[in-house]
Amino acid sequence: MTTEKRQYSSDEEDTPLSRTSKRRRAAQLDEEDDDTGEFDSDTALSQVSETPNGRTPELEEEKTTRIEVKSEPTKKPRKKQATGLNKVKKETSTRKTKTSKSKIKKEEEGVGEEEEEDGGYKWWEAEKEDDSVKWTTLKHNGVIFPPPYEPLPSHVKLYYDGKPVDLPAKAEEVAGFYAALLGSDHTKNPVFQKNFFNDFLEVLRECGGTQNNIEIKDFNKCDFTKIFEYFELQKEQRKQLSSQEKKQLRLEREKLEEPYKFCELDGRKEQVGNFRIEPPGLFRGRGAHPKTGKLKRRVYPEDVVLNLDKDAPIPPLPEGQKWGEIRHDNTVQWLAMWRENISNSFKYVRFAANSSLNGQSDYKKFEKARQLKDHIDAIRKDYTKNLKNKVMLERQKSVAIYLIDVFALRAGGEKSEDEADTVGCCSLRYEHVTLNPPNTVIFDFLGKDSIRYYQEVEVDKQVFKNLAIFKRPPKQPGDQLFDRLDPSILNKHLQHYMPGLTAKVFRTYNASKTMQDQLDLIPNEGTVAEKLLKYNAANRTVAILCNHQRSVTKNHAQSVQKASDKIKELEWQKIRLKRAILQLDESELKKRPKYFEELDDLTKEDEASIHKRIIEREIEKCHKKFARENDKRKFEGQELLTESDLKEWLDKVEETRRNYEEELETREIKLKSANTTVEKLDKQIEKLDQRIQVSAIQLRDKEENSQVSLGTSKINYIDPRLSVVFCKKYGVPIEKIFTKSLREKFKWAVESVDETWRF
Known part of the structure; x- marks a missing residue:
């Protein structure tokens, strides 16, 4: 495929492989693209080092957008629009005049600022003098630590060369971590096997070897089968729990976690992003990661650094344990941190995505991207001019900025041997770029998260000439294409x-600018479902x-088959109702011949197949309802339903x-x-x-988005105010675009712009 301009991958999260924790699927809010081209989110916790602006990735549950015909009324747009954090006073002057009076009244009544009718602290309406002080x-x-290890029953063992092995608890x-994965692709990977076995032997040595001298x-010669079978049996037993028992366990867990879910920030109650220390397990990594299979060791209180104010009480620990360190650093916005052993990097517990501090970080990120529009013409003029510069470094800078601007490449950086071989613009090697005259370039490399970037594109002729110069002998495969450039030089x-x-700002700018341009092309017509389809198409352009x-x-x-079957069932229902109309009044066929043309669209075999699906589904519903009702009655001590009720x-x-069956034969x-009446049946057909x-729109959307991740671009790269403007301008409920958690995260965007705002 050849394209003129811009190209496109998803940021997949990596979940910890441990039998002591459930794997959770989430869309990662990676607000920072590290210059190396890879962000390791192997855990469900934020773990990027603190950055000057305090941004940090969080985990956000991503839900598929449901498309419905029925539209909800939109709120009346405000007259003022937000343009920048440093211009808050101008943006909100209209609202502040009204709210200041209400605040005086509330203060007289003893109502705090945080308890306003619409709830929450509106930081975007407040003025902050010192940006370096976070709180x-x-x-x-x-934080909550994972539960201690429970040893296996005495009859469940690892076998070595056919003999049972008595292992120390730690080993x-x-x-068990490995045994739990038997049969998966990980345990078939030689690198995974080797790394696991080396770490397993190391733990064995630390414990003094096996207890029966094997x-x-x-x-x-290691056989993990017995341990695997034991875990499978436990898993099956958990599945057998009734819904009420599962609910009871969930309530107990929530009660335990409740004190950790919130913190007090400047007197306000704010949510904590993730307060759980990651359990030990085996590292997976993304793509062909060289450290896959290595042991992620257990974290203890003495490994953890807490951050809180000087007067705050220090969270208690069981007797004999102590925190690694207590800090009082109000220039950062993390609550706890520790160093993990895989890449020797820090992991952090931070505020939730909907917190005021994270909201301010998001706001500044998108405002920084908006500022670029005032400088982009000068930048493009300069790099176009310097494509012919006699100084090689200047040429390399110009080509790099061109690629970052036009094709949204990440900056890239050097990697060590024990990191995945992912690259960005500055770290492209000879073999990653193929040149086809007169000006076609093929990029083929592993980008962030080991996602393959393969694009065949047309570039400026001078850019093509420069890339040919960068590849001249004695350069060969393995050599750096931009051998005089690195991200720090480029960003400086x-x-x-x-x-x-920085180079990162270009991605946010071009993503939001592209979205703005795409939304401008959408006509304000059609149903909510049709408008959402066009919004997703615009989002898909950015994702690509x-x-x-x-x-x-x-x-x-x-999933596609299920959706297709659903459409067929709806069409069958419609045909069935039209047959009913003709039973009531045969003259309708002469009055509306085209209306009844589809009566023979479905064959008898099609209808029989639909009948079978419906009946099987209803039978399954009955059995599930019977089991669910009895679980509830048993838990509440009520009389159980009998088999006669089910019958x-x-x-x-x-x-x-x-x-x-009778209808199929008689067509009656x-x-x-x-x-x-005919009128009632017509209304039912209209609804169908x-x-x-x-x-049909949902199915088309599902198929078009099967290989594109819309969530990452919508959450991290497209200014959320653009989505809000779309909803207000086109009469689309915001719930169709943002999940509840995203509406809380982007509350500042939802409440600060009207339909006239532009990126």
Whole structure:
């Protein structure tokens, strides 16, 4: 595929592999793209080092947007619009005049600022003098550590060369991590096996070896089957728990976690992003990571540094344990941190995505990108001019900025041997770029998260000539293309145009600018479902630009089939109602011949197949309802339903099945009510038409987005105010675009702009 301008991958999160914790799927809010081209989010915790602006990635649950026909009324747009944090007074002058009076009244009544009718602290309406100080007071209850290891039953063991091995508890736990993954692709990976076995042997040595003097040397002689079978049995037992028992366990867990979910920040109650210390397990990494399979060791209180104000009480620990360090640093916005052993980097517990501090970081990031529009023309003029500069460094700078600006490449940086071989613009090597005259370039390399970046693009002719110069002998595969340039030199050069300008800002700017341009092309017409389809198409353009790919999910084909079946069922219902109309009044066929053209669209085989699916689904519903009701009654001490109750429900389903068989033969529909009229049936058909339309749009959306991750671009690169403007301008409920958690995260965007705002 050849394209003129911009190209595109997904930022997949890596979940910890540990039997002591459930794997959770989430869309990562990676607000920072590190210059190395890779962000390791192997855990469900933020773990990027603190940055000057305090931004940090969090985890956000990503829900598929449901598309419906029915539109909800939108709120009346405000007259003022937000343009910058340093211009808050101008942006909110209209509202502040009104709110100042209400605040005086509330103060007289003893109502705090945080308890306003619309709730929460509106930091975007407040003025902050010192940006370096993140907080004045900070109190929290620390973190939750994973539960201690529970040894296996005495009869469940690792076998070595056919003999049972008595392992020390620490080594047994590590063996269990591997055993839990038997049969997965990880345990088939030689690198994973080697790294695990080396760390397993190291733990064994630390514990003084096996307890029955069996020396373990050869991985291939290890048999983890018995441990795996035990875990599978436990898993099956957990599945057998009733819904009420599961609910009870969930409530107990929530009660335990409640004190850790919130902290007190400057007297306000704010949510904590993730207060759990990651349990030990085996590292997976992304792509062909050289450290896959290594042991992520258990974190203890003495490994953890807490951050709170000087007067805050220090969270208590069991007797004999102590925190690694207590800090009182109000220039950072983390609550706890520790160093993990895989990459020797720090991991942090931070405020939730919807906190005021994270909101301010988001705001500044997007405002910085907006500022670039005032300088982009000068930057483009300069790098175009310097493409012919006699100084090689200047040429390399110009080509790099061109690629970052036009194709949204990340800056890239050097990698050590024990890191995944991912690259960005500055770290491109000879073999990553293929030149096809006169001006076609093929990029083929592993980008962030080991996502393959493969694009065949047309570039400026002088850029093509320069790339050919950069590849001249004696350069060969393995050599750096930009051998005189690195991200620090590039970013230092960019600072001359605008304070704080880095290569990262270009991605946010171009993503938001592209979205603005795409939204401008959408006509204000059609249903909410049609408008959402166009919004997603615009979002997809940005995702492709930023290379936010994802692999097709395992159940995608099944999901598409299910959606197709649903549409067929709706069409069958419509045909059935039209047959009923003709039963009531045969003259309708002469009055509206086209209306009844689709009566023979479905064959008898098609209808029989639909009937079978419906009946099977109803039978399954009856059994599930029976089990659910009895679980509830048993938990509440009530009399249980009997098999006769279930049979009564199933008899009704059987009656429906016989009716369908009769209809299939006679083509006569049994009307439910004697008062049914043609007009009533027409209204039902109209509703079915709308449902079919919506379902068809959903199916098309599902297929088009199967290999593109819309969440990453929507959350991290597109200014959220653009989505808010779209909703207000086109009468689309904000709930269709942002989940509840995203509405809380971007509350500042939802409440600060009207439909006239532009990026």
